[in-house]
Amino acid sequence: MPEENISIFVKSDVSPKEYVRRILIPSIFGSLIIFMAIMVFTRFFVLPLGLRIFMYLIPTIIIIYAVAYPYLMADSKKISINSKLPYFITYFAVLSTSEIGRSDLLKVLSSDPKLGAIASELKKVYIIVDKLHRSLPEAFRFLARRTPSRVFSDFLDRLAYSLDSGVDLKEYLFQEQQTVMDDYQTFYEGALYDLDIFKEIYESIIISVVFAAAFIIIGPLITAQDIGRLALYLLFLIVAAEVGALLVIKYRMPEDPIWAEVKVETPRQRRIRRALIYSLIAIPIVGLAYYLIIRPRFPIPTPFVVALTLTPLAYVGNVVRREEAAIFRKDENFPAFIRSLSSSLAASGASLLLVLKYLSAHDFGTLTEDIKSLYRRLAVRVDPQRAWDFFIAETGSWLIGIFSEIFRESLRLGAEPDYVGKVISRNFERLVRLRRKRQQSVSNFLGIILGLTGAFAFSIAASFQVAVSINDLFGKLEVPTEYIGDIIHVIPPSGMAMLSLVMLVLMVTHSLLSAMAIKVADGGHILGSLYYFVILLWVFAAGMYLGQHLMAKFMNLGGGEAILWLLG
Structure with a gap:
């Protein structure tokens, strides 16, 4: 099906019936009421020309917004997908080495709220594969024609072709990361270039x-x-x-x-609130x-x-500002910590707790105290997920938060530690450079x-x-x-x-x-x-x-x- 024949409502995930009922019709009626009210008001009260023009602009803007609504939603969805691509490709790559099947892998990815619009897109693939019993390449091609993001669409087409050719998913995703990260870097630097142009404007x-x-x-x-x-x-x-x-x-x-989306209160938040x-x-x-x-x-x-x-x-x-500077310093030290943690897990075969005990004695800069706190909470063996939540909250970094969750979930599902650490650290360092x-x-x-x-x-x-x-x-x-x-x-x-x-x-x-x-x-x-x-x-x-x-x-x-x- 040619891409140009795909409706904008499909790409924006906007139901035409809901759009007409909740957006278009109320906007038209509201604009007409405002327009007539302005006409009646200006007949009884003399207003300056500039104020009358401004008043008539209000219903006009409402109509323009209603007409452009699906396009605005599609553009917003495209930006969300492009922004989440590095985390998606990292998560997808590390989960490909786990012991779960492809259908379950899609279910895990589609249920992660941190992936934003990508998660809702993958939910369609999961339904097509699991409920409609279609092949995975066919589902990927179906989605590639209906996503508003060109970068994501190209990735899905390449992935579908590779799966049809019998390429190993783990090896393919490891190589494909470079391509996706290059595309993301182009998108990111393009946005920065737009900011430079906007400075002149x-x-x-x-x-x-x-x-x-x-x-x-x-x-x-x-x-x-x-x-x-x-x-x-x-x-x-x-x-x-x-x-x-x-x-x-x-x-x-x-x-x-x-800043990370924290689930617990931290001393950093208390300092800011007190200030x-x-x-x-x-x-x-x-x-x-x-x-x-x-x-x-x-x-x-x-x-x-x-x-x-x-x-x-x-x-x-x-x-x-000082807290953000501290978060940036923690981001600089996180790739070294993940590499050390994953390589030690792969080489020794020991548990995560024992490896963390060994690593907590080493210096990882401003991240050292957070690593020690993580080890102490995990050693209590009460709630490992809560221990990671505290680690993420105390670092305060959104990047550390999402990559820590990817690392923890991948190990829980049986992924290869060395491969996981290599993928996460490489992509993390690239995002820090951007x-x-x-x-x-x-x-x-x-x-x-x-x-x-x-x-x-x-x-x-x-x-x-x-x-x-x-x-x-x-x-x-x-x-x-x-x-x-x-x-x-x-x-x-x-x-x-x-x-x-x-x-x-x-x-x-x-x-x-x-x-x-x-x-x-x-x-x-x-x-x-x-x-x-x-x-x-x-x-x-x-x-x-x-x-x-x-x-x-x-x-x-x-x-x-x-x-x-x-x-x-």
Whole structure:
């Protein structure tokens, strides 16, 4: 069956009946109701053109989302499959050496929630083989034509051909890993390249928004428009651009989280929770100290006051950063531990407990204490699975978690220890190298955000100061209104106060969304964004101060005198 004849509903696992009943029809009716409500509302109330356009965009976006829903689900499923391919091929390869049959092997793979969309795809293969009694190659070819992932489809086609040819599954999967990991590396590096391209697009967007902001701030002096309404338009424009950038990063980057999904509470979680409580308590304390001690003695610009008050949030962000650095160090040591553990099991034929006792006396860097704790819990012989859960939780690493479960389950099902250790360590090291590339790319992204934040703050503050200076100048002119009333317009103090407030909200919003984009890009804990949030607040505050202060000098001194003042 040609691939182009496969429905998008099949590839996205969306039932057409359920889609029409739960997505399409409610969206159409909801959009019509909203559209009619907007028409009635605008007949009785006069609204600005920009606000009316925004209101009519709401039902339009709902309709577009409903139509694109199956394609969005298929794309999301494709990204999930591509992101989980390394773990799937590792698990599949090590289980191929176990004593279970192929049907049971598929059942084990299809019931593992950590494989995400791949598990649901393999469930179809298991049903075809076990319930419909079709051959395994035929089931693989059936799925290959219906999966949205090209990489996964090619793997299934190659696997079906090899099984038809009588190739040994263990040897084939050992060799095939290289091909699948190469494909995954291409996918991963492609996503990083997309991030590099997006940096340029993001930079262009911010520059365009800065130009728009300058016109919005200065424009009311000429057009007599309501500066409060234009300030809200500016805020909406910038927030929309920032949220759009955040969503693009979230849905284009591969699913590669740093933190493990823990089933038990660990000292690491308690430290983070305690740091969060301390940070939240410190915010009102710092604010109170400013108003009682600092404010009466030193006049500090409002942006610096906001940054100072929110600075305690950097503490919890820094705690999360240190914990993530410790997790990265544990990831570096895990392949050596798995190689030593598996080779010792294969060479000695001893139990896992005895080998762990021997290895716990060796140095595996920051992983040593976790290995000793694992041995002590297994030695109690109460609940081995719970002991591994504690090991995963204490390391805190998502990579260590999923590969540890693959190792434990493979040994339980009778796989060859030496083969298991070789496969896991090789694939694990490759994923760690890809993560290093990701961290380098995110570091470059952080540098761009810091530079753009300073330039952005400088530009809007300079524009604001120009508006303030011109507004003061116009306000002092003693010219009859009938002569120049249609040429120059004075902004009332309430309008300037509103613009100042919007700039402060913009400062906090831009810093927060940009910090979240950094953590979404590197796959880290969202609380780690608070560290960058505070840094961006101070950069924004400094940019605003410099922009407003320098522009005030230019406006007061004149161009030539201002240059001489800058040169000292």
